[in-house]
Amino acid sequence: MHDAPTDVLTDTYSEVEYFGDLMRVTEGRTNEQLTRMVVRASADCPAWLRRFGARLQPSLRGTLHLGRTNAFFLGGGKALMNSYYAAAERRGVSVHYDTEVVSLDIVDGRFCGATVRRPGGDTAIRARTLVLASGGFESNLEWLKEIWGDAADNFIIRGTPYNRGTMLKQMIACGAQSIGDPTECHAIAVDARAPKFDGGIVTRLDSVPFGIVVNARGERFYDEGEDFWPKRYAIWGRLIARQPDQIAYSIVDAKTSGAFMPSVFPPMVATSIRELAVLLGLGADTLEATVAAFNRGVRPGSFDHTVLDGCRTEGLAPDKTHWAQPIDTPPFWGYPLRPGITFTYLGLKVDERARVLMADGQPAANIFAAGEIMAGNILGKGYVGGVGMTIGTVFGRIAGREAASHVGG
Amino acid sequence: MLAADLVRQGQHVMTVCNSCRYCEAYCPVFPAMEDRLTFAKRDLTYLANLCHNCGECLYACQYAPPHEFGINVPRTLAEIRVASYEEYCWPPALGGAFRRQPLLTALSLAAGLALLILLARAFSGDEPGPGDFYGVVPHHVMVTLFSVVALFVVVALAMACARFWRDVSPSVRLKPDPAHKDGPNPANRERKAQNGKRSMQGIVDALTLRHLHDAGADCTDAEERRGPWRRWLHHCTFYGFALCFASTSVAAVYHLLLGWRAPYAYTSLPVVLGTAGGLGLLVGPAGLLAIRQVRDEALADPAQRGLDLSFIAMLFVTSFTGLVLMALRDGRFMPPLLVVHLASVLALFLMLPYGKFVHGIYRMAALIKFARESDRRT
Numbered sequence: 001m002h003d004a005p006t007d008v009l010t011d012t013y014s015e016v017e018y019f020g021d022l023m024r025v026t027e028g029r030t031n032e033q034l035t036r037m038v039v040r041a042s043a044d045c046p047a048w049l050r051r052f053g054a055r056l057q058p059s060l061r062g063t064l065h066l067g068r069t070n071a072f073f074l075g076g077g078k079a080l081m082n083s084y085y086a087a088a089e090r091r092g093v094s095v096h097y098d099t100e101v102v103s104l105d106i107v108d109g110r111f112c113g114a115t116v117r118r119p120g121g122d123t124a125i126r127a128r129t130l131v132l133a134s135g136g137f138e139s140n141l142e143w144l145k146e147i148w149g150d151a152a153d154n155f156i157i158r159g160t161p162y163n164r165g166t167m168l169k170q171m172i173a174c175g176a177q178s179i180g181d182p183t184e185c186h187a188i189a190v191d192a193r194a195p196k197f198d199g200g201i202v203t204r205l206d207s208v209p210f211g212i213v214v215n216a217r218g219e220r221f222y223d224e225g226e227d228f229w230p231k232r233y234a235i236w237g238r239l240i241a242r243q244p245d246q247i248a249y250s251i252v253d254a255k256t257s258g259a260f261m262p263s264v265f266p267p268m269v270a271t272s273i274r275e276l277a278v279l280l281g282l283g284a285d286t287l288e289a290t291v292a293a294f295n296r297g298v299r300p301g302s303f304d305h306t307v308l309d310g311c312r313t314e315g316l317a318p319d320k321t322h323w324a325q326p327i328d329t330p331p332f333w334g335y336p337l338r339p340g341i342t343f344t345y346l347g348l349k350v351d352e353r354a355r356v357l358m359a360d361g362q363p364a365a366n367i368f369a370a371g372e373i374m375a376g377n378i379l380g381k382g383y384v385g386g387v388g389m390t391i392g393t394v395f396g397r398i399a400g401r402e403a404a405s406h407v408g409g
Numbered sequence: 410m411l412a413a414d415l416v417r418q419g420q421h422v423m424t425v426c427n428s429c430r431y432c433e434a435y436c437p438v439f440p441a442m443e444d445r446l447t448f449a450k451r452d453l454t455y456l457a458n459l460c461h462n463c464g465e466c467l468y469a470c471q472y473a474p475p476h477e478f479g480i481n482v483p484r485t486l487a488e489i490r491v492a493s494y495e496e497y498c499w500p501p502a503l504g505g506a507f508r509r510q511p512l513l514t515a516l517s518l519a520a521g522l523a524l525l526i527l528l529a530r531a532f533s534g535d536e537p538g539p540g541d542f543y544g545v546v547p548h549h550v551m552v553t554l555f556s557v558v559a560l561f562v563v564v565a566l567a568m569a570c571a572r573f574w575r576d577v578s579p580s581v582r583l584k585p586d587p588a589h590k591d592g593p594n595p596a597n598r599e600r601k602a603q604n605g606k607r608s609m610q611g612i613v614d615a616l617t618l619r620h621l622h623d624a625g626a627d628c629t630d631a632e633e634r635r636g637p638w639r640r641w642l643h644h645c646t647f648y649g650f651a652l653c654f655a656s657t658s659v660a661a662v663y664h665l666l667l668g669w670r671a672p673y674a675y676t677s678l679p680v681v682l683g684t685a686g687g688l689g690l691l692v693g694p695a696g697l698l699a700i701r702q703v704r705d706e707a708l709a710d711p712a713q714r715g716l717d718l719s720f721i722a723m724l725f726v727t728s729f730t731g732l733v734l735m736a737l738r739d740g741r742f743m744p745p746l747l748v749v750h751l752a753s754v755l756a757l758f759l760m761l762p763y764g765k766f767v768h769g770i771y772r773m774a775a776l777i778k779f780a781r782e783s784d785r786r787t
């Protein structure tokens with residue numbers, strides 16, 4: 001939040017508005033006290049992270065609608081982490097890379113040590129305190145399959161392959177209270193040709209509201225023009241996950257060229273819908289029929305993708321309620337889509353000092369959590385752009401301070 | 410030549426960058442990239458010559474190796490850059506020079522030495538007095554030789570620059586305005602005036618190396634290792650070169666217009682300018698060499714080592730011999746020192762259109778183009 005324009009943010013984004021946005025997207029599945037704390041503490045995050053070498057830039061071109069609410073890291077998340085690591089090393093913190101914690105030694109809710117796996121083998125280490133910042137479990141394909149069954153085979157994991165939820169699972173087994181729906185994840189539509197892991201931002205596709213989306217049977221299944229893309233961005237992963245073979249195809253025509261952010265993968269290009277169907281591996285007759293029915297259903301209107309315009313269809317199931325234009329101008333473009341998982345919602349319950357709460361309701365004396373592993377306390381559902389970074393920064397600072405004072409005291 | 414696989418690699422890199430955009434505020438390469446949806450050869454050439462090789466985007470990139478996308482913007486653009494030097498070189502037949510730099514530099518130095526020795530033998534007086542340069546190589550011989558070389562160098566560089574500009578910046582004329590059907594569209598004139606103003610911005614950006622420190626920090630030598638030294642040492646080199654050029658120009662005015670003959674006093678303008686420039690040309694190239702040796706190799710195209718080192722070496726040798734000559738000009742070693750110095754100046758000049766020097770020409774042209782395109786980005 002900010003109460004006045006800054007060098008990288010326009011206008012204002014008040015505590016009331018930010019808090020309201022979080023209440024709205026989570027539909028109340030949130031700890032109001034912690035949420036309010038995060039919103040307030042977000043105001044001085046930019047100054048804090050700049051102290052450690054992070055640089056911010058105004059919102060990126062192509063995302064101008066975020067200029068009021070979101071500052072961007074210059075160079076992105078990896079640049080941020082590089083500056084944090086360098087700042088830590090300057091302060092004498094030693095960082096062990098390629099070192100995974102494989103088990104925790106927790107006795108009566110108290111952390112005593114951990115076993116770490118290095119390329120050379122496993123080692124037991126003793127420590128006086130623990131900050132868990134190991135993320136969710138979205139990269140753990142076996143765990144995803146327990147929830148989603150074979151459909152999970154067709155999911156794409158947008159981030160690192162290391163968020164396997166090992167710590168999360170172990171803490172829950174050791175009696176930590178969990179929070180957040182264990183079966184829920186945030187998933188968007190990504191290009192089906194994306195790498196299985198770590199495709200990051202470049203595999204997303206913003207073409208959905210500009211055309212139609214069909215499933216493997218060549219049929220439309222949801223209102224592509226329901227709302228602005230940023231708001232509807234996150235439902236499409238889930239929608240595609242429910243379609244046969246977890247695949248869908250976004251189809252647009254030449255009229256929309258240049259209207260959405262380019263994707264890293266080239267579109268399949270064809271001069272007719274029939275030809276496009278062949279390229280996409282869809283039934284040519286069904287796809288032609290779907291497009292023809294859509295085009296017949298389009299009501300006249302004046303197209304403007306920057307507002308909820310009046311261009312809609314009538315008489316279709318489902319209708320497209322905004323930005324509906326006939327798909328009639330070759331060349332036609334097709335993009336294959338799959339569900340791309342951003343994060344999972346299951347986490348550890350914490351108090352305002354970032355202490356992990358145990359089964360008896362008491363906070364663990366020396367175990368703290370920060371970031372995605374506890375984001376479910378604030379974000380029980382939905383997503384607001386950048387809030388993951390805010391939670392990570394605010395609770396990372398709290399957890400670090402508390403852990404340090406625990407050791408010092 | 411820009412090989413097909415290098416073009417494909419450049420397109421791959423730019424396509425990934427263009428759908429990410431997190432590096433947008435580092436330098437002009439990224440905003441210029443965002444103005445484009447596709448990347449033809451000429452776009453890649455332009456972007457490659459905009460790149461100052463500051464290195465930030467490699468360390469920031471989540472798609473850098475070992476990621477399967479294998480994105481390394483600084484190295485890919487460096488490879489495209491040298492290919493563009495070859496492509497626009499004039500005469501085109503000499504394009505291969507950029508790949509054989511140490512050999513050609515050594516050859517031109519040797520040829521320069523041989524020529525100067527011959528000239529000195531042919532024209533030298535019996536016993537040149539202290540500081541009597543023209544007793545070793547007569548003034549008219551020196552002027553003729555260097556005028557011919559300089560003229561050739563200027564033509565070659567101008568042709569190369571023109572070839573580059575024509576390719577990356579095809580001229581766009583607005584269609585005749587129906588209201589002015591007899592004459593050209595007045596918007597053309599307006600744009601021309603605006604272009605002039607913006608070109609100045611591009612030139613200033615080039616001369617100040619603005620983009621090596623414009624994103625809130627100095628440029629990198631390795632991950633999270635930033636410093637102003639590369640920029641300052643480049644300034645030493647470039648402005649050292651400029652001062653030496655100024656020194657020669659002032660000396661020419663003295664000689665031709667005022668009839669004052671060399672050698673000039675140590676406190677005279679040509680000597681002061683030349684000494685300051687020569688020192689800059691010692692410190693700058695030596696420092697740049699040192700930085701190059703410790704800089705992260707991932708940022709550079711290893712094939713260009715010879716190209717860089719040859720230019721650095723020639724600048725250093727030229728300024729070093731010049732300073733030694735000035736110091737010992739009244740002694741008995743003046744004639745051989747003069748021959749060596751003139752030979753290195755000659756070799757340096759001959760190699761200007763076929764060596765690392767051209768980066769400055771294309772960089773400035775690219776920055777001018779970038780400044781002229783600025784209305785696309787408002």
